[in-house]
Amino acid sequence: MSDARDLRAAAAGELARRFPVPWLDEHAVLPLEATPDGGARVAADGPLPDQVRDTLARRLGSPLTIVATEAGAIRAALLAAPRLAPTGVNDRAGESAEELRALASREPVVQVVEALFAEAVRAGASDIHLESEADALRIRLRLDGVLQETQRLGPEFRSAVISRLKVLAGLDIAERRLPQDGRAQVVVDQRALDVRVATLPALHGESVVLRLLDTGHHGPNRLETLGFDPVLLPAWRQALHAGSGLLLVSGPTGSGKTTTLYAALRERSTPGVKVVTVEDPVEVRLAGAVQLPVNLRTGFTFAQALRAMLRHDPDVLLVGEMRDAETAEIAVRAALTGHLVLSTVHTTDAVGALVRLRDMGLAPYLLAATLRAVLAQRLVRRVCAACAVERVPDAAEIAALQEAGVTVSRMREGHGCPACRGTGFHGRLAVGELLTVTDALTDAFCAGAPLGTLRAVAQAAGVRPLRHAGMDRVATGETTVAEVLRVTGSDPLG
Numbered sequence: 167m168s169d170a171r172d173l174r175a176a177a178a179g180e181l182a183r184r185f186p187v188p189w190l191d192e193h194a195v196l197p198l199e200a201t202p203d204g205g206a207r208v209a210a211d212g213p214l215p216d217q218v219r220d221t222l223a224r225r226l227g228s229p230l231t232i233v234a235t236e237a238g239a240i241r242a243a244l245l246a247a248p249r250l251a252p253t254g255v256n257d258r259a260g261e262s263a264e265e266l267r268a269l270a271s272r273e274p275v276v277q278v279v280e281a282l283f284a285e286a287v288r289a290g291a292s293d294i295h296l297e298s299e300a301d302a303l304r305i306r307l308r309l310d311g312v313l314q315e316t317q318r319l320g321p322e323f324r325s326a327v328i329s330r331l332k333v334l335a336g337l338d339i340a341e342r343r344l345p346q347d348g349r350a351q352v353v354v355d356q357r358a359l360d361v362r363v364a365t366l367p368a369l370h371g372e373s374v375v376l377r378l379l380d381t382g383h384h385g386p387n388r389l390e391t392l393g394f395d396p397v398l399l400p401a402w403r404q405a406l407h408a409g410s411g412l413l414l415v416s417g418p419t420g421s422g423k424t425t426t427l428y429a430a431l432r433e434r435s436t437p438g439v440k441v442v443t444v445e446d447p448v449e450v451r452l453a454g455a456v457q458l459p460v461n462l463r464t465g466f467t468f469a470q471a472l473r474a475m476l477r478h479d480p481d482v483l484l485v486g487e488m489r490d491a492e493t494a495e496i497a498v499r500a501a502l503t504g505h506l507v508l509s510t511v512h513t514t515d516a517v518g519a520l521v522r523l524r525d526m527g528l529a530p531y532l533l534a535a536t537l538r539a540v541l542a543q544r545l546v547r548r549v550c551a552a553c554a555v556e557r558v559p560d561a562a563e564i565a566a567l568q569e570a571g572v573t574v575s576r577m578r579e580g581h582g583c584p585a586c587r588g589t590g591f592h593g594r595l596a597v598g599e600l601l602t603v604t605d606a607l608t609d610a611f612c613a614g615a616p617l618g619t620l621r622a623v624a625q626a627a628g629v630r631p632l633r634h635a636g637m638d639r640v641a642t643g644e645t646t647v648a649e650v651l652r653v654t655g656s657d658p659l660g
Contacts, residue, residue, distance in 0.1 A: 170285050172198070173209065173235070173243035174317055181206060182244075184225050191244050191274060193218050194237035197226055204228075209235035242281030245274050246319050263340040270329035270339070278319075279330045280352075283361075283378075285316065287354040289587070292378060292420075296331075298324055298371030310547045310594050311420060311653075314587065324371050331374055335363035343367055349447075362447065379449050386428035386450050393548075393595025393644075395635060401600055402541060406430050411538035412501040414488075416513045422545045422596055423510040424449055427484060430508060431455065434482050443484035444471035460486070468493040476500055485509040491526040498528060501536040515632060516540040516601035517620045520611055534608045542599040544653040546636055546645045547591035550580035554643075563647040570637035578643040591649070597639060599632045 173196060176182055181197035182190065190196060195218065198207040206226040214222070214232065223230055269275065282305065286294050291307035298304075302318040319327060332339045335348030350361040362377040389399060405413055413430070415423045428450045435441045435454045443452070446460035446468070456478070458471050468485060469492040475483055476496075488494045488511045501507040513519045519540045523533055556576045559567065567574060580590030601607075601624055610623050625631070630638075636650030 170239065170243070170281075170316060173239055174246050176209070177243040177246065181226060187244055191241055194240045195222065196235070196240045196243060197222070198233060200227075201231060205230055207231045207233055209233045209240055211235060211237035211240065236281075236284070238277045238281040238284060241274055241277040245278040245323065246317055266325060266329045266339045267333065269326050270333045272326065275326045275330050278323075279327060279334075282327075283352050283359070284354050286376075286378060287357065287359065290593075294376040294378070296328065296374040296376075298328075298368055298373050300370050303327060303371075309587065310589075310591055311545055312547070312589070314589075321371075328365070328372050328374055331363060331376070332365070335361070337363065337365065342372055360447075360449075379447075386432045386452060387425060388432065389426075389429045392422070392426060392429060394543075394598050395638060398541075398598050398600050398635075401602055402430075402539065402598075403433070405539035405602065406433060406506075408506065408538055410501060410504045410506050410536075412498060412533075412536045413506070413508045413538055414511050414519050414540045415508075416511050416516060416519045416540060416542045417544060418512060418514070420545070421543055422594075423543065424486075426541065426543060426596065427508050427510065428452060431482065431484060434506070439481045440479060441482045441484070442475045442478060442480040443486070444468055444475060445484070445486035456480075469496055472496045472500070476505075480505060482506045483508070487511070488523065488526075491528070494523055494526050494528055495532075498523075498532050498536050502532065507536075513542070515621070516542040516599050516629065517617065517624050518542075519601075520620065521617050524611075530612045530614070534603070534612055537603050539603065540601040542601070542632055543596050544632055544636070545594040546597055546639065546649050546653055547589075548593040548595055548644055549578050549646065550583065550586035550590055550592040552585040552592070553580045553583035553590065554578045555581055559647065566647050566651065567637050567640065570634035572634075572637045572641050574641050577640055577646065579646050595639065595644060597632060597636045597650075597654075599629060599635060601629050 176196055176198045194211050196209040198209055200206050204227045208222055208230050210232050219230065282294065286307050289307055289309055291309050293308040295306040295313060296303055301321055303324045304315060305317045306313045306315045329339050334350035337346045337348045344367065346365045348363045350363055352359050352361055357380060360379040364375045366373045415426050417423050431441055431452055435452060441455040443455055444458045444460060448457045448459045460466060460468055460471060468489055472485060472493060473496060483500060483505055485493065485497050485507065488509050497507050497509055511519045511522055513522050520533065524530055556578055559574065559577050580586055582588040582590050586592040604627050606627065607623050610620055633650060633654040636654055639645045640647055640650060
């Protein structure tokens with residue numbers, strides 16, 4: 167099967183120009199390239215009718231070589247070709263809601279959106295970005311945490327594609343001046359996906375971000391599959407299996423906090439334990455747990471949900487995020503009264519989570535009495551196993567490794583191949599910094615010690631900073647120095 171870029175190039179090529187676009191679209195065929203024997207390779211979804219084959223052969227030459235390709239991918243490439251403009255898809259700012267809805271329902275538009283979702287899911291993307299520019303609708307996929315451009319549609323297709331996405335998400339199709347948020351459900355390769363849709367009015371038209379959430383029945387990951395250092399896991403598990411207390415996972419958006427929390431819940435969700443969660447939104451289905459989605463429109467906030475949860479006799483509580491002082495205080499008091507509470511907080515490192523909660527107004531003695539551990543984490547890309555090669559690190563890499571106390575004579579990196587889409591990386595692993603609460607840290611925290619002092623106390627107790635933990639994975643050949651610095655470069659080392 168040809169990939170999306172090959173198809174888009176072929177759709178704009180000389181061979182495809184020999185045929186009317188509606189005819190190619192109707193039969194889902196696309197000439198790809200001439201062959202040395204005077205024939206041509208043609209993308210098609212299955213065997214061709216004799217009449218279609220004869221037409222292709224007559225205009226391209228014989229013989230034909232059929233390349234099996236999905237009809238949706240072919241039609242998406244045809245829609246993206248600049249020469250498609252005369253077929254009636256265009257971008258008229260003054261279109262009414264009825265006109266936009268009719269435009270969004272056209273079969274080629276439906277197929278290009280379906281092909282977009284299919285490409286993203288099969289590539290393992292977490293997000294799809296559609297960005298309106300002066301001369302194009304740029305489409306990028308977030309793969310392994312990094313955005314990669316995959317295609318550009320002409321500006322005449324902005325209304326069609328964006329309107330289709332709004333229809334799927336139940337948004338106001340005619341509203342282009344204000345941001346909108348919604349949800350859609352799609353199925354790709356028998357996988358059910360919950361899509362969070364966010365639109366934003368920009369200079370050249372609307373931009374849209376689609377967050378892809380797999381709602382299939384595979385359930386959460388196991389802790390040991392996330393890539394954490396095996397030395398870190400036993401201490402995290404010990405805190406997790408405590409009868410009560412507060413466990414936090416910290417890091418920026420996209421660092422895998424929710425995945426880690428659900429892997430932790432998977433261990434605790436047993437027939438004898440009641441697990442209740444409150445999230446915005448519910449991203450993973452967990453068998454045996456009671457899961458509550460926040461609904462700000464109806465006033466069902468984290469704090470309100472947490473109060474209600476406590477009346478349902480839970481053993482383990484998951485609070486999606488410590489967003490405000492009210493939610494944080496209720497969660498801490500729940501931990502103080504015998505519940506195990508898991509949550510997230512947006513801080514760069516583990517010690518920063520303590521200071522963040524203190525700044526929210528929580529009494530230090532309450533945190534000291536309830537907090538069991540904080541796991542700060544990042545996701546770094548794995549070196550692609552298919553194209554990995556070994557080389558000697560350069561002087562800058564050696565210095566970065568030595569700063570972390572790591573010495574290696576050779577390191578692995580990928581040189582780029584089809585399996586990794588030319589990036590040299592395929593997949594991600596988690597690196598973590600685990601802070602367990604000690605008496606020395608408790609004394610310093612309750613005494614009001616500043617952040618720098620608390621970091622020094624934590625590192626004296628053996629806490630290994632995130633960047634150092636990442637360099638450990640360079641030594642094992644799993645990632646690169648540049649990748650570790652990319653995700654931890656601005657993080658404090660104490």
